[in-house]
Amino acid sequence: MGAYFSEIFKGLWSLFIGMSITFREFFKPVVTVPYPYETLKMPERYRGHVELIEDEEGKPNCIVCMACERACPSNCISLDGEKPEGSKKKVLTKYRLDFTKCSLCGSCVEACKFNALTFSKEYNLASTRKEDFYFDLLQRLEDRNK
Amino acid sequence: MSTTLLNVIFAVVAAIAFAALNAAYLVWAERRGAGRIQRRPGPNINGPLGLLQPPIDGLKLMAKQLMIPGGTDKVLFIAAPVLSMFPAIMSFVTIPFSSTIVARNMDVGLLMIFAFASSGSMALLFAGWSSRNKYAMMSAVRSVSQAVAYEIPMLITAMTIVMMTGTMNLMEIVNQQGPSILHWNIFPVFGNSHNLLMPFSFLIFFTCTLAETNRAPFDLGEAESELVAGFHIEYGSMGFGLFFMAEYANIVIGSCVTTILFLGGWHPPLPFLGFIPGVIWFLLKIYMLIATFIWIRWTFPRTTIYGLLNLSWKILIPLSLFNLLFTAGLLKVF
Numbered sequence: 001m002g003a004y005f006s007e008i009f010k011g012l013w014s015l016f017i018g019m020s021i022t023f024r025e026f027f028k029p030v031v032t033v034p035y036p037y038e039t040l041k042m043p044e045r046y047r048g049h050v051e052l053i054e055d056e057e058g059k060p061n062c063i064v065c066m067a068c069e070r071a072c073p074s075n076c077i078s079l080d081g082e083k084p085e086g087s088k089k090k091v092l093t094k095y096r097l098d099f100t101k102c103s104l105c106g107s108c109v110e111a112c113k114f115n116a117l118t119f120s121k122e123y124n125l126a127s128t129r130k131e132d133f134y135f136d137l138l139q140r141l142e143d144r145n146k
Numbered sequence: 147m148s149t150t151l152l153n154v155i156f157a158v159v160a161a162i163a164f165a166a167l168n169a170a171y172l173v174w175a176e177r178r179g180a181g182r183i184q185r186r187p188g189p190n191i192n193g194p195l196g197l198l199q200p201p202i203d204g205l206k207l208m209a210k211q212l213m214i215p216g217g218t219d220k221v222l223f224i225a226a227p228v229l230s231m232f233p234a235i236m237s238f239v240t241i242p243f244s245s246t247i248v249a250r251n252m253d254v255g256l257l258m259i260f261a262f263a264s265s266g267s268m269a270l271l272f273a274g275w276s277s278r279n280k281y282a283m284m285s286a287v288r289s290v291s292q293a294v295a296y297e298i299p300m301l302i303t304a305m306t307i308v309m310m311t312g313t314m315n316l317m318e319i320v321n322q323q324g325p326s327i328l329h330w331n332i333f334p335v336f337g338n339s340h341n342l343l344m345p346f347s348f349l350i351f352f353t354c355t356l357a358e359t360n361r362a363p364f365d366l367g368e369a370e371s372e373l374v375a376g377f378h379i380e381y382g383s384m385g386f387g388l389f390f391m392a393e394y395a396n397i398v399i400g401s402c403v404t405t406i407l408f409l410g411g412w413h414p415p416l417p418f419l420g421f422i423p424g425v426i427w428f429l430l431k432i433y434m435l436i437a438t439f440i441w442i443r444w445t446f447p448r449t450t451i452y453g454l455l456n457l458s459w460k461i462l463i464p465l466s467l468f469n470l471l472f473t474a475g476l477l478k479v480f
Contacts, residue, residue, distance in 0.1 A: 022444060025184075
């Protein structure tokens with residue numbers, strides 16, 4: 001008999017505790033972000049697709065050593081460069097990333113010895129067309145510097 | 147046209163408008179409240195604070211085609227949503243919003259409200275049966291067993307109040323609860339009885355109201371994780387809309403009855419606050435109860451059907467019966 005009543009009162013008390021918790025939550029500020037209108041800043045270690053790093057003059061750090069292309073397990077990087085007249089270093093003329101195959105493993109960034117590649121913070125990449133995911137990273141670098 | 151007829155028409159229009167407006171904006175309040183409890187904003191796109199969401203939803207529902215699936219019992223299928231709305235509208239007739247605002251003051255107002263409230267589960271049974279869907283059928287069976295189980299403690303508790311006040315007239319019940327908060331039926335000190343169990347009897351009544359209106363945590367009838375949507379699974383467009391509106395109209399009725407029986411109706415909590423019209427106090431009280439309904443829904447998970455029936459048969463019915471006997475004894479002694 002005593003157990004019957006103590007069960008009722010314990011149960012009722014636990015309900016009041018639950019309600020006090022939701023009551024406190026009600027007055028706390030909203031934690032969600034209204035996504036399409038506002039976006040979060042991506043954390044430092046977020047891995048987006050790769051991006052070229054530029055030097056002070058806005059030119060890519062890349063010296064076209066092809067290490068990234070060789071390191072890529074999915075063969076999604078293809079780059080090309082040429083040596084202009086009178087210059088000692090090669091200059092990057094084409095850097096294509098096939099993002100449809102990329103698995104964001106980061107082998108290219110690890111393989112790069114010249115601080116030329118990094119992960120971007122891009123994540124709004126939805127599209128209905130495959131062509132939208134063939135990135136020209138050199139073009140993106142130029143667009144960024146405009 | 148006689149004034150009586152005009153009165154009736156006005157009361158009907160007012161009741162329907164009040165029920166529909168409440169239904170629409172309680173959905174908004176519910177979604178906003180749920181959002182705040184879960185630390186998100188809730189509907190906030192359409193209009194300021196999302197206030198245009200209910201009319202837009204209503205328009206969408208009205209614009210949709212009314213589908214009647216094959217193999218259904220057509221008459222019952224169409225009748226069910228109408229039947230679910232009608233007890234709620236009918237109950238507004240006798241509910242006194244203040245000492246002057248009441249459509250028809252009846253000597254058996256309380257009885258009438260409970261009579262119509264029990265016909266609400268008939269609508270759920272019709273909907274579940276006529277849909278020819280196993281989930282809907284299951285839900286109808288659950289709803290009816292739930293309604294049977296919870297009407298008993300609810301009516302016994304209402305009976306304690308009727309014994310104390312000696313009347314079923316809702317106006318009279320409220321009039322006996324003046325003038326201050328200490329005279330309300332929920333508090334035992336200066337009220338009609340000196341029954342110390344009145345706060346518990348309020349809790350029993352409130353729990354039963356939750357169960358009778360099929361609200362969470364007792365919404366076994368439309369347990370979406372088990373029964374998809376329960377009895378209204380086959381309903382689209384305004385058929386669904388009517389069930390939805392009926393749910394909220396029933397909540398309003400439940401809060402009105404709880405306010406009248408336990409919280410002193412239109413009486414202000416302190417006598418010197420009497421300069422504020424009674425209808426404002428009444429609406430304030432019912433909306434606080436409705437807020438509690440919403441708060442409870444977003445706090446507790448759904449019970450099981452066994453837990454639900456055990457709570458009623460093993461706890462609420464014995465306790466309310468004991469309360470009835472105790473009150474009867476007190477009335478005899480004092």
